[in-house]
Amino acid sequence: MINDATKHKLRDIFGKVNLLDSTEDRIAYSYDGTPLFGSLPDAIVIPAAVEQISLLMKLANEEKFAVVPRGSGTGLSGGSIPTENSVVLLMNRWDKVIELDRNNLAAWVEPGVITGKFQSLVESHGLFYPPDPGSSQICTLGGNVAENAGGLRGLKYGVTKNYVLGFEVVLPNGDLMRIGGKNMKDVAGYNLKDVLIGSEGTLGIFTKILLRLIPLPQTSRTMLAFYDSMAGAAETVSSITSARIMPAMLEFLDNSTIKAVEDFARLGLDTNTGAVLLVEVDGPRSAVEEDAAAIEKICRKSGAKAVRVAGDEAEGMKLKAARKSAFAALARIRPTTILEDATVPRSELASMVDFIETTAKKHEIRIGTFGHAGDGNLHPTGLTDERDKNEIRRVEGAFDEIFRRAVDLGGTITGEHGVGLAKKKFLESLYDTPFIRFMKTTKEMLDPNCVLNPGKVISVSPRCEGALPRSREQIEKALGRMDNPSEAYF
């Protein structure tokens, strides 16, 4: 627990109104989008200037408390969950687009800008910022850069790191560093930029970000294809890329997810469908027409029993609703929703979906799977109840097998959600020793006192390991409601 003298110093830095430490505030910032993890911070600070963030990091190093940066808290691996003895650094009020440079196709933004708002802004200028994580209407660009967020357009357009030209960042020791610029090519020195991107708030705090933009595609066309089984959908995915067509979106839903979506959104989907593919092509008008026609043909040839092609953008939005509501629809079914992102090479898609189904049955749990078929990025989603310790153990057993299988198939334990707290044990057990050693040394080099978001991604020392978040019971205890803890939490 941070002592009163330290809190006094924090008030000196941030001002009284920008330090929150009531029980209510501490509970509000005790969790993020990740189930099963939660821990009370000692305080929350809201910075108004970059100098305050530098002073905060200097104080954290002197007094050995942890700083946990946070945007909108939509992360799914526990990256912004407070640790013991920690202060949450709230960046979401830094929400200005500082410069939109149409000549250099670049924009300077503050880290708290909402991704979706930024996309709308640049699109109104005929420009395009492609990365689109599922939470784009809520999440922040700073969080996206910290997690190297992916999204629906990964296959054709890549992920967040492909659009970061540079940034200004406060390092764990409080130093302000500026890196990169409006240069489309830059090989001056080792690539520190791409190490900080995706470092999940453990190596630096982004205070300004320079993003690359591209011209907005002229038009797009959306379609849904319905299959009896996942095999047909997977064959379609392979055939589309083999035909050298690169859709902007190539998404799928399995039968469990289709049922959940129909039950939730009443879109008129046939709930006996084994799998649905959502395909969107974009680009110049004539090319889009050609590609859409070719894809429709491929879908039917691969066994689609029906294909619905949107006549216009409004109808396209309706078709996309099926995919976009998948998470919300699944989340209604049971109290706890564990959204994972095991990723495999595209060619292993059908085999991996099969394995997930079999594994769910074996462990007697419910998993609905949907995700980015085009880039092999699956979201097997465990539907469970965290109050049922026995079921949670079975869910954990199933995901353990799923992650191992993904790695065995040449895949990865996380395509876009990050390691955070949720995947740490898999990273350390399934990856190469030199890789793990490099990661630890990098953390120790930039954050020798382990004060910036400690315990996330990797454990560098027992001291930092001690900063692991505790269970929700801690929070319930703070509220004095331990008699019936689970009911009391929300």
Place this chain on the structure above:
Amino acid sequence: MINDATKHKLRDIFGKVNLLDSTEDRIAYSYDGTPLFGSLPDAIVIPAAVEQISLLMKLANEEKFAVVPRGSGTGLSGGSIPTENSVVLLMNRWDKVIELDRNNLAAWVEPGVITGKFQSLVESHGLFYPPDPGSSQICTLGGNVAENAGGLRGLKYGVTKNYVLGFEVVLPNGDLMRIGGKNMKDVAGYNLKDVLIGSEGTLGIFTKILLRLIPLPQTSRTMLAFYDSMAGAAETVSSITSARIMPAMLEFLDNSTIKAVEDFARLGLDTNTGAVLLVEVDGPRSAVEEDAAAIEKICRKSGAKAVRVAGDEAEGMKLKAARKSAFAALARIRPTTILEDATVPRSELASMVDFIETTAKKHEIRIGTFGHAGDGNLHPTGLTDERDKNEIRRVEGAFDEIFRRAVDLGGTITGEHGVGLAKKKFLESLYDTPFIRFMKTTKEMLDPNCVLNPGKVISVSPRCEGALPRSREQIEKALGRMDNPSEAYF
């Protein structure tokens, strides 16, 4: 100098025929594409298996000699120039394409595969590997990855790192590490992959590389536009991107380069032209027609006095010859050609070209400038004679000012050639202290004995600094021709 006992151990590892140490061989590997630098290695080794490379690195750490990896030796910053007490590790016989995976759009290659050959191979399958450094007909993919090579298609398609999915690499301690896979998304842990890419042979030796491919564009259209001054060409570049068109190539030549090219290749270029733009658009047929027409209009509106549009691919190749022969044409004029790559934001193109011209005049030297207008990546090329120490000092003075100006304009000291030996002093003097510290610590962490390509990119310790290459006089001395050293070298 490596002693006989060590050479004996090297022969045990590589076999007698795969260790070269005659004076002739040592001279043949004493230089690369970089002028002004050269130094004799003690030996050259040719590995046949990855285990030999591991053993070599282990021996180097035990006996404290340097290992300098080398592909085709086309580098322009001195990355493959031998250092004192060094063994050159020759990778260019590792030239197999191991796997072409058309379903996952990926290929495993050995590092010695020639870039241009690989491009032809994948194009024969309707696929595309966009990075195309100027030396693509000679350089190797391993060298491209080590330098994060750029090329003519950077604006639209990015650079080498955008196409590397993973690799197998021997670390400086001899450990073999495999990283990445056929996954379009992967955020498992800190991004070590992108630190090794572009580390210029100082952090690891690539033994297998997994490259990402994309569908081959349907067609392309090439044109040349002629201007009275660079200002009109720069205005065209801005107008094209503002019109949200993304050409596959957007290159320029200044008047000095045009004169040199015409003198060399007799293409019928008007040598009174102030600047020439080469533009190529690619993509679906109909979109290419539209874009080409729009660009031609923009060129004329921005003051082009003539625009030549190629009717077909063969004619396009002819137009590209003007740009592609620029380096060879300039290199004929004086004995020593110093090809640089100061890079600025696209909007600063005209101002930077002006500055280069003024600076050349001020220092009474000749510089021809050409390069990648679309991504602000300029190649100011000093035409000089290394035997004229006085002129070389003036050339160095001019480039010193040019690099400083590039950084002042928000640019970088190297867009695609790397730091190597040639840019070290600029990196250390013009970049942020935390960035330099990070680089040094990274090198020390992965290569504590500083045995892998020491003295390149950054200096980590006085001992490594001692491994700096010496002048060509050393080589001439080895040949016993010090009486008239400069004449004797070639």
